[in-house]
Amino acid sequence: MKTLFSALAGAALLSGVAAAAPAAVLPVLGPSPGFERASTWLNSAPLTREGLRGKVVLVDFWTYSCINCIRTLPYVRAWAEKYRGQGLEVVGVHTPEFDFEEDLANVNAAMRRFRIDFPVAVDSSRQIWRAWGNRYWPAYYLVDGAGRVRYRQFGEGDYASMERAIQALLAETRGGAVRGGLVDPATEAEQMAPSAAAEASGETYIGFRKAANFHSPEALLRDAPQRYSAPALQLNQWALSGRWVVGAEFGRAAQAGAGIAYRFGARDLHLVAGGEAGRPVRIKVTLDGKAPGADHGADIDAEGNGVVGGARLYQLIRQTGAVRQRRFEVRFLDEGARAYAFTFG
Incomplete structure (x- = not known):
């Protein structure tokens, strides 16, 4: 990382x-x-x-x-x-x-x-x-x-x-x-050791201090609430959807249902995240608009359901077949989630 x-x-x-x-x-x-x-x-x-x-x-x-x-x-x-x-x-x-x-x-x-x-x-x-x-x-x-x-x-x-x-x-x-x-x-x-030969995506920060490749049509607003939308994405572009407050280190989901989309190319996708004060936040993950099925990571199930609680790294995707570019999306079903960074493997 x-x-x-x-x-x-x-x-x-x-x-x-x-x-x-x-x-x-x-x-x-x-x-x-x-x-x-x-x-x-x-x-x-x-x-x-x-x-x-x-x-x-x-x-x-x-x-x-x-x-x-x-x-x-x-x-x-x-x-x-x-x-x-x-x-x-x-x-x-x-x-x-x-x-x-x-x-x-x-x-x-x-x-x-x-x-x-x-x-x-x-x-x-x-x-x-x-x-x-x-x-x-x-x-x-x-x-x-x-x-x-x-x-x-x-x-x-x-x-x-x-x-x-x-x-x-x-x-x-x-x-x-x-x-x-x-x-x-x-x-x-x-x-597990990374699949470096298939990894085309690198660490990506959500906080404005180090954010790169942000692709929502709305400009990233610092330390203030704003509603964002997630368009079509190219490899390694990401976008927010719904209402967020983006600080220097993290983005805070300011409403239930706020989400993040990322087009990535790697076997594994991880998100460093946590609920505010460690409070649990339910999440729903999709790959190319569908439940991840066998490609789910250790911290969600095949339907894409999981819970983010204490601040740590969560493994959300592990592709089981040939690694290819995918559109990942996570929606935070409760307000107050903090998203810090994506990493891959």
């Missing part, structure tokens, strides 16, 4: 090393900035650079509604479990993009949803983000037993390179072999 680099060979290039390089040639990229500026910690007492000496630390910058982060979490969990007894400490740094991701109740709900049991530093003020000079979700940094950053990788994918770097630094720290092989965690729903 938020990565600006694809996670292919570029991840190894960004680290400055070959993917399979031994630890002896992993360059020292600088000292670990640590986590002292965390606003609070989840699953752990505060962790310090001094307390982590002698351990290999995998630092994972993430935020809970980011689809790229969501799809990496099964691998991060698997690495934490596999290497915990061999000297690896996984530390998540939760740095929010949207305001709702600053809410600790939302973060805790996401951690339960994604079964995260490793320590997480809450970084709602982005102080850890700035200390590390980070710019991406997700971003991974490997710190050796002496507290030095030795490897970094940005974006989802290229899991083999990441795990081999973990193994190399653990072997260096332990002075001997570590458990080999590569993890292959089960993934489902929104955590």
Whole structure:
């Protein structure tokens, strides 16, 4: 969702090393900035650079509604479990993009949803983000037993390179072999790997600060109610219908029955959304004007019915056959829904 680099060979290039390089040639990229500026910690007492000496630390910058982060979490969990007894400490740094991701109740709900049991530093003020000079979700940094950053990788994918770097630094720290092989965690729903070959649509924001490809005939009005209409759309164009108030981060459905239409080309369509104050909002989804049937996502049924409650990413479409361009529409049957962004996979 938020990565600006694809996670292919570029991840190894960004680290400055070959993917399979031994630890002896992993360059020292600088000292670990640590986590002292965390606003609070989840699953752990505060962790310090001094307390982590002698351990290999995998630092994972993430935020809970980011689809790229969501799809990496099964691998991060698997690495934490596999290497915990061999000297690896996984530390998540939760740095929010949207305001709702600053809410600790939302973060805790996401951690339960994604079964995260490793320590997480809450970084709602982005102080850890700035200390590390980070710019991406997700971003991974490997710190050796002496507290030095030795490897970094940005974006989802290229899991083999990441795990081999973990193994190399653990072997260096332990002075001997570590458990080999590569993890292959089960993934489902929104955590399944994207179908990149068929993906022709990219992240699209609803809030006016980053909105692009908006195609309602009415101009997007900032922070004021307006009635919109949804015309015919070309690939990656979207439109509002009914009465909306569009703010900097999100659009708010200002009447029951307000909707969003999007013409997309991808296997999966997700919407980051929530009901105001977490109140449930019923939704109705159509594909090309019909119920989605077998192409429904994990958060709706075959008739297109679902409920948006707490603010998070909702998977609304997963095409089961050949991926092709489709016109997606969602109607919010109750007032007060907030729609933040579309992502695809």
